[in-house]
Amino acid sequence: MKMKKLLAGVLVGTVMLGLVACGSSAEAESESSEAPEETVAVEEVVEEVAEATEPVAEEAEIKVGVLMKTMSDTYSNKLGTAIQTYIEENYPNATLYLMDGQADIAQQISQAEDLITKQVDVIVLNPQDADGSAQVLDLAATAGIPVVEVNTETTRTDYASFVGSEDVEAGEIMGNFVKEQLGGEGQIAILEGEMGQSAQIKRYEGLENTILKETGIECVATLSASWSRDTAMSTTEDWLGKYADLKAIICENDDMAMGALQACESQKREMIIIGTDAIPDALQAIKDGRLTATVLQDAEGQASKAVDIAIKVANGETVDARYKVEFQLITSDNVNDYITE
Amino acid sequence: MEDTRRFISAEFIKKYVIFIVLLAMWILMIIVSPTFRTVDNAVNILRQVSVNGIIAIGMTFVIMTGGIDLTVGSLIAVSGVVAGSILVVNPDNVAFAIIAALAVCGLLGAMNGFFVAYMGVPAFVATLAGMTIARGFAYVYSNGKPYTLASEKFPYIGKGSSPIMIFLIIVAVAHVLLKKMKFGRYIYATGGNIKAAAASGVKVKSVLLKVYILSGVLAGISGIVLASRTNSGQPAVGTGYETDAIAAAVIGGTSMTGGIGTIPGTLVGILIIGTLNNGLNLLDVSSYYQQIIKGLIILGAVCFDIRTKNTSK
Numbered sequence: 024m025k026m027k028k029l030l031a032g033v034l035v036g037t038v039m040l041g042l043v044a045c046g047s048s049a050e051a052e053s054e055s056s057e058a059p060e061e062t063v064a065v066e067e068v069v070e071e072v073a074e075a076t077e078p079v080a081e082e083a084e085i086k087v088g089v090l091m092k093t094m095s096d097t098y099s100n101k102l103g104t105a106i107q108t109y110i111e112e113n114y115p116n117a118t119l120y121l122m123d124g125q126a127d128i129a130q131q132i133s134q135a136e137d138l139i140t141k142q143v144d145v146i147v148l149n150p151q152d153a154d155g156s157a158q159v160l161d162l163a164a165t166a167g168i169p170v171v172e173v174n175t176e177t178t179r180t181d182y183a184s185f186v187g188s189e190d191v192e193a194g195e196i197m198g199n200f201v202k203e204q205l206g207g208e209g210q211i212a213i214l215e216g217e218m219g220q221s222a223q224i225k226r227y228e229g230l231e232n233t234i235l236k237e238t239g240i241e242c243v244a245t246l247s248a249s250w251s252r253d254t255a256m257s258t259t260e261d262w263l264g265k266y267a268d269l270k271a272i273i274c275e276n277d278d279m280a281m282g283a284l285q286a287c288e289s290q291k292r293e294m295i296i297i298g299t300d301a302i303p304d305a306l307q308a309i310k311d312g313r314l315t316a317t318v319l320q321d322a323e324g325q326a327s328k329a330v331d332i333a334i335k336v337a338n339g340e341t342v343d344a345r346y347k348v349e350f351q352l353i354t355s356d357n358v359n360d361y362i363t364e
Numbered sequence: 365m366e367d368t369r370r371f372i373s374a375e376f377i378k379k380y381v382i383f384i385v386l387l388a389m390w391i392l393m394i395i396v397s398p399t400f401r402t403v404d405n406a407v408n409i410l411r412q413v414s415v416n417g418i419i420a421i422g423m424t425f426v427i428m429t430g431g432i433d434l435t436v437g438s439l440i441a442v443s444g445v446v447a448g449s450i451l452v453v454n455p456d457n458v459a460f461a462i463i464a465a466l467a468v469c470g471l472l473g474a475m476n477g478f479f480v481a482y483m484g485v486p487a488f489v490a491t492l493a494g495m496t497i498a499r500g501f502a503y504v505y506s507n508g509k510p511y512t513l514a515s516e517k518f519p520y521i522g523k524g525s526s527p528i529m530i531f532l533i534i535v536a537v538a539h540v541l542l543k544k545m546k547f548g549r550y551i552y553a554t555g556g557n558i559k560a561a562a563a564s565g566v567k568v569k570s571v572l573l574k575v576y577i578l579s580g581v582l583a584g585i586s587g588i589v590l591a592s593r594t595n596s597g598q599p600a601v602g603t604g605y606e607t608d609a610i611a612a613a614v615i616g617g618t619s620m621t622g623g624i625g626t627i628p629g630t631l632v633g634i635l636i637i638g639t640l641n642n643g644l645n646l647l648d649v650s651s652y653y654q655q656i657i658k659g660l661i662i663l664g665a666v667c668f669d670i671r672t673k674n675t676s677k
Contacts, residue, residue, distance in 0.1 A: 093600070094508035094509070095503070095508050095510065095598065095599050095600035096600070100508060100510075123508060125503075125600075244648055246648065246650075252594045252596065253590060253594050253601060256594060257412045257641070257645075260408045260411070261408060261642055261646055262645075264402055264404045264646075265399035265405075281594075281596075285595060303512060304512040304595075304596070
């Protein structure tokens with residue numbers, strides 16, 4: 024009995040904390056509790072808080088659940104933050120539940136289950152990986168919740184809509200640019216992202232369509248640095264010793280490009296380095312003449328489009344199956360247009 | 365006669381097998397890879413192992429007391445974001461950034477030590493909890509966002525030979541601490557037989573606490589070096605680094621039951637891991653195979669450890 028009281032107390036505390044933290048009109052999750060009296064009390068508290076913070080909006084409240092792959096790589100953080108700000112500024116009647124999947128597929132699936140328990144109206148999914156995250160669509164389908172995929176695609180096609188950029192295009196932009204820079208001949212190396220993720224597969228496909236077809240260009244090494252700066256740095260260090268004639272390193276994201284750049288600079292090697300994402304320090308490095316180029320994946324464009332579409336879907340409006348947000352090449356010529364501060 | 369010979373060979377294997385493995389790897393790589401023969405590449409390996417090597421030294425101390433420290437990977441992230449947050453605001457205040465980062469890591473290490481030594485929580489459990497707490501702290505503190513550093517001076521810590529110097533100084537100090545100082549003898553005594561140590565007047569709880577603080581601070585130093593190398597403080601960095609540190613200590617002959625271990629052994633252990641990573645990169649072998657091979661080497665090392673111990677009894 025004592026135990027039950029304690030349990031209920033903890034439950035109340037947790038829910039209260041959650042409410043304070045969100046500061047929103049969230050309804051408590053209907054958890055199966057072993058202490059009915061206490062649960063009632065919880066619900067009363069919830070209602071009071073809910074009334075107090077209810078936004079003055081005529082329209083029905085929309086609950087938008089967002090499953091982010093992670094919030095800790097620079098691009099994902101930009102995307103997640105953009106989604107947050109865009110919703111706050113444009114949809115006062117929407118409640119946002121944003122989950123950070125911490126780059127873990129199991130985490131993302133259980134967060135999807137949590138969102139379903141919260142009975143959100145629509146889920147915006149930023150998939151962890153193409154296959155694993157497809158399971159989120161199954162879970163949502165069972166609960167009758169539509170899913171809008173953003174940035175990355177799963178292997179499934181039964182989503183309500185996909186908002187993103189064609190990663191093949193990013194690969195092609197990188198490939199063509201480096202090909203021109205090299206004048207069609209020379210040694211290159213490729214730093215790949217986490218193997219099996221759709222961004223990795225498609226960006227590489229873009230490279231295959233362009234630079235890897237060139238007979239004059241020799242790709243001497245291709246290794247995965249799992250999107251991360253420190254791995255990219257040590258891999259590049261290993262390469263620099265081995266390939267004295269290496270002219271260019273193509274990186275499937277900017278964090279890896281920054282790692283490669285760090286390695287080349289400390290060994291004083293001239294290198295054409297290109298990444299994708301246009302994260303702030305990559306832009307700064309281009310401005311300073313250190314990094315050659317990056318390809319912009321438009322985080323704000325993706326975020327605003329995804330939110331617009333998600334709200335439409337939640338309201339039962341019909342939407343297109345795909346929305347394309349274009350990539351752009353950024354070099355020292357146009358980098359000033361993209362640095363905001 | 366027969367017995368003595370077996371005893372000698374067992375002793376010999378036990379002492380030098382790991383050095384022989386490392387030499388064999390080097391000879392093999394020198395034959396197959398021209399790049400491996402260069403001085404630059406040797407410097408690369410040393411620089412790359414320095415981050416993991418520093419935490420492996422702390423790990424060796426902890427394992428020798430019969431414990432384990434799973435928090436080190438998370439502490440690397442904590443150190444990076446704490447230092448990063450200060451350097452973003454004040455790029456010139458490198459000393460303060462480092463001291464603050466090490467203090468926070470030392471404090472989190474003390475938390476581990478407190479629960480292990482004074483609350484009697486098994487080290488695996490206490491530091492497992494510490495690992496997620498520290499990782500969570502890194503995320504909360506940085507709001508999940510990496511700090512991009514623009515400090516002029518800070519990058520020098522991770523540049524050129526400085527990580528190697530830092531690592532080697534730590535190795536030397538740790539070796540002296542363990543072999544020549546009273547504290548080192550206390551660590552051996554505590555790990556060998558905690559009751560006997562306590563009975564003979566060793567303040568075992570205080571020894572344990574200090575060992576975990578030491579491991580925390582070393583993880584902090586490692587985090588500073590990594591942040592400087594990548595020129596950013598990232599909350600997601602260092603995940604899984606504890607496994608390499610444990611592997612290095614174990615390959616180097618540190619006994620998981622405590623009481624046995626040496627710093628040169630761990631140094632060789634981390635060099636084996638570094639040579640593996642570097643060598644397989646040079647041979648363009650996928651990083652997936654590296655993990656399998658690393659696992660096999662750990663198993664091999666521990667099997668030798670057990671066998672040689674049994675034969676020498």
